[in-house]
Amino acid sequence: MHNKNEVRLYRAFEDKHRGSRELITSRLQVYIPWILPLLDVYSERQVMDLGCGRGEWLELLKKNGFQAVGVDLDRGMLEACVERGLTVFEKDALTALRELSDESQLIVSGFHIAEHLPFDVLSDLVCEAVRVLKPGGLLILETPNPENIKVATANFYLDPTHQRPIPQQLLVFLAEYFGFSRVKILRLQESKEIHEKSSVALLDVIDGVSPDYSMIAQKKASYEVLNRFDGYFSQEYGITLESLTEKFEQRLAHIETKTQEASSFTREAVDWVIKAQINAERIENKLIDAELRMERAETSAKEAFLRAEKFEAQASEALLKIERAETRTLEAESRASYFEVRSKELENRMKQMEADVQNAWHHYSMVVNSHSWKTTYPLRLAGKAARWFVRGSIAWITFAPSSRPRRILRITLIALKRKIQSNYKLKALALRFLTRFPSLKERLKRVGDDQRYYSGVGTVHQSNHSIENLNSSARKIYKDLKASIEKNKE
Known part of the structure; x- marks a missing residue:
């Protein structure tokens, strides 16, 4: 990349897709606990950083007491390092390693450089790292993680200078093949939320695995030296594809179980619905019967009401008749009283008439026995003759x-x-x-x-x-x- 336009283009690409200096520095903090024990073992603290880029790792090394030297072929990157007072050289990584003495370095590091190298160069780089490292020294190679399906199929090819994704097993094989004592894979840069998820979706399986991984290989050394790093080598870092797949399968199994339960519940619900329908039909039939009974009862009630009205009318008529009879009785009693009074009056009149008759008979007797009556006898004879006539x-x-x-x-x-x-x-x-x-x-x-x-x-x-x-x-x-x-x- 000696062409200035190419240098500027790649630097702009790195700035956009690699991330800011602060972000990269925060991500590199994970390596500090791994390298600090070396300061207690060796007084010489030389470190070689291959493809140093903008120098974030060199700054961390310098702050922690290491004498770090960086090499890179990108002059624009090197200028950024020089501006910060870092020791850098424009060299090829493999050449820089070959120039170093045996067992002269505590650490050989390369962040996102392995994927840019052909396999034979990468193989030679691992071999040279074993040579230049002190006993117990560390080889750190960070690269995109092809376990992450999205990284392996899409994001990796965003950088046109990438050669091919490097599987973890390949780097581990190279380190072990060329004589490193032990190797640890650190999976990095996964989201914090993925650790807290108990239910993993398919998108999490595709994109949730740690997007980067780092291989840390340690050179053979005495037990006392290696013992200082046992705790770090025994830990697990990041999210594996297997763990997410297992969680996803557990979710699928859970879903399947729930589906089966739901299916069973659905069958039970269907049975219940059928029973409910049967019961509903029975209830509906009962309701129809009840309605019929209600109609009959209503008809009977209407008939009873009509009868009651008739009875009431008859009772009213009877009451009227009773009232009339009572009225007539009162009238009859009144008339009887009147007739009784009249009878008494007639009786009194009859008594009066009898008295008059007796009085008249008395007068008649007096007249018949009187002198005048006897004197007028001839006249009465004439009267008799007239009557005969x-x-x-x-x-x-x-x-x-x-x-x-x-x-x-x-x-x-x-x-x-x-x-x-x-x-x-x-x-x-x-x-x-x-x-x-x-x-x-x-x-x-x-x-x-x-x-x-x-x-x-x-x-x-x-x-x-x-x-x-x-x-x-x-x-x-x-x-x-x-x-x-x-x-x-x-």
């Missing part, structure tokens, strides 16, 4: 109505009879007179076939036509007597 005339009129004189006399008697009947006082006087002459009375009855009457001292029976001939007071007395007689009959 009248009775004979009436008989002649009654039984021989064909002659004109008899018709005239008959018509005259009928008119006289009607006149007497129309006058209550004349009628009463005529009845008193005719009572003494029964034969005359019987003959006068036969005068006029359209009028028939019966008279007596006690009771009078008349037709409707004869009642009309009575005066108002007589008609009232007749009606009251008739109503009283009817009531007594009831």
Whole structure:
């Protein structure tokens, strides 16, 4: 990359996709615990950083007391290192290693350089690192992790200078093949959230594995030296594809279990729904029966209501009848009281009439026994003769109505009879007179076939036509007597 345009282009690319100096420095802090024990073992503290780039690792080494030298072919990167007072050279990594003496370095490091090298150069670099490192010295090579599917299939090829992804097993094999005592793989730069996830999705399997890994290989040394690093070599770092796959499979198994449970629950739910449908049908049938019963009951209730209304109407009618009967009873009682009063009045009148008759008979006896009555005897004989004449005339009129004189006399008697009947006082006087002459009375009855009457001292029976001939007071007395007689009959 000696072309200036290419240098500027790659530096801009590194600045954009590699990350800021602060980010890279924070990521490199993970290596500090690994290298500090070397300061207690050796007084010489030389470190060679291959492909030093912008010098973030060189700065950390310098701060922690190491004498670090960096090499790179990118002059722009080297200028950034020089600006910060770092010791750097423009050299090829393999050449720089070959120039070093045996067992002269505590650390040989290369961050994101291995993927830029052909395999034979990478192989020679590992071999030279074993030579230049002191016993217990560390070879640190960081590179993109092809375990991360997204890195291996996409992100790795974003940098056009990359050769090919390097599997962890290949670097481990090279380190072990060329004589390193032990090798540790550090998986790096995964997200913090992935450690806290208990349920892993497919996207986490594709993109969740640590995007970078570092191989730390240690050269053979005494037990005392190696023992200082045992704790670090025994730890696990980062997220492996196997762990995420296992979590994903566990999730799938859990989902499958849940699915089976859901399926079982669904079957149970279906059975329950079927049973519920059957029960619902039964309930619906019962509801229909209940509705029918309700309709019947409602019909019966309506009929009962109609009957009740009829009964109520009948009861009302009965009450009205009772009220009317009570009213009639009261009226009848009132009339009975009235008739009782009238009867008493009539009784008093009858007593009065009897007294009058007795008084009249007394007077009659006095008259008959009087001197004047005896003196007028001849006159009474003449009267008897006149009466005989009248009775004979009436008989002649009654039984021989064909002659004109008899018709005239008959018509005259009928008119006289009607006149007497129309006058209550004349009628009463005529009845008193005719009572003494029964034969005359019987003959006068036969005068006029359209009028028939019966008279007596006690009771009078008349037709409707004869009642009309009575005066108002007589008609009232007749009606009251008739109503009283009817009531007594009831």
